[in-house]
Amino acid sequence: MRLIIFGALCDFIALVSGAHKLTIHQAHLEKSPKIESGIFKTHSSKRSILVTFGSTSDMKSLANQISEKYGQYPKEQRIYALYEAFNDYSLECQGSADSYLKSSSYTYTKMWASNIIAIKDADLQCAETLAQMSDVTSITTNKKISLAPVEVEPLGNGDSTSFGWGRTWGLSRINVEEAWKFRYGENQYHEEQGATLRGEGVIIGQIDSGMCKK
Numbered sequence: 001m002r003l004i005i006f007g008a009l010c011d012f013i014a015l016v017s018g019a020h021k022l023t024i025h026q027a028h029l030e031k032s033p034k035i036e037s038g039i040f041k042t043h044s045s046k047r048s049i050l051v052t053f054g055s056t057s058d059m060k061s062l063a064n065q066i067s068e069k070y071g072q073y074p075k076e077q078r079i080y081a082l083y084e085a086f087n088d089y090s091l092e093c094q095g096s097a098d099s100y101l102k103s104s105s106y107t108y109t110k111m112w113a114s115n116i117i118a119i120k121d122a123d124l125q126c127a128e129t130l131a132q133m134s135d136v137t138s139i140t141t142n143k144k145i146s147l148a149p150v151e152v153e154p155l156g157n158g159d160s161t162s163f164g165w166g167r168t169w170g171l172s173r174i175n176v177e178e179a180w181k182f183r184y185g186e187n188q189y190h191e192e193q194g195a196t197l198r199g200e201g202v203i204i205g206q207i208d209s210g211m212c213k214k
Contacts, residue, residue: 032131036140039127046121048142053093053115053135062089087112093135100129118142 070078090112107120
């Protein structure tokens with residue numbers, strides 16, 4: 001009877017001790033608050049991560065400065081000034097990380113507009129080293145997000161014959177010729193040359209999903 005009780009006690013101590021060791025091990029892997037919790041399951045785990053630098057307030061401040069300084073300049077000059085400011089800021093923030101990643105032969109991509117470095121197959125040591133840098137604000141998983149399937153109807157040959165530009169990819173389906181007959185700012189047809197809506201001076205914005213079809 002005593003042997004049974006003693007054996008059960010030993011099993012209980014071993015179980016508690018193992019749980020304690022597991023807790024210490026997990027705490028060690030996630031010791032930096034900059035690193036997203038649970039990215040690395042073991043010391044040898046490798047994950048694709050995003051390293052964010054600087055602050056959003058700094059980026060907004062730069063944009064406001066450019067707007068005040070170059071507000072009267074042509075659009076192209078304002079855009080270039082903003083690019084230079086953001087690019088210089090990202091180079092300043094990412095300098096130490098860039099040197100470390102390059103010397104350690106990691107595969108990575110620098111992005112100046114968002115002030116982020118995307119690293120492929122980063123390990124725990126890499127994340128911990130980067131987390132110690134003052135310009136690094138967070139380290140998160142580079143998650144893959146699947147888009148819903150898009151059904152595209154095939155175009156017929158007749159869709160491109162009326163324009164003579166080759167494949168127009170559905171211009172006739174969106175009634176573009178009807179839209180061209182509208183005068184700027186008016187809901188009425190106008191056939192005079194130069195007064196119809198043909199896109200001059202219109203700024204087109206495109207949203208890119210950033211997703212790979214693979």
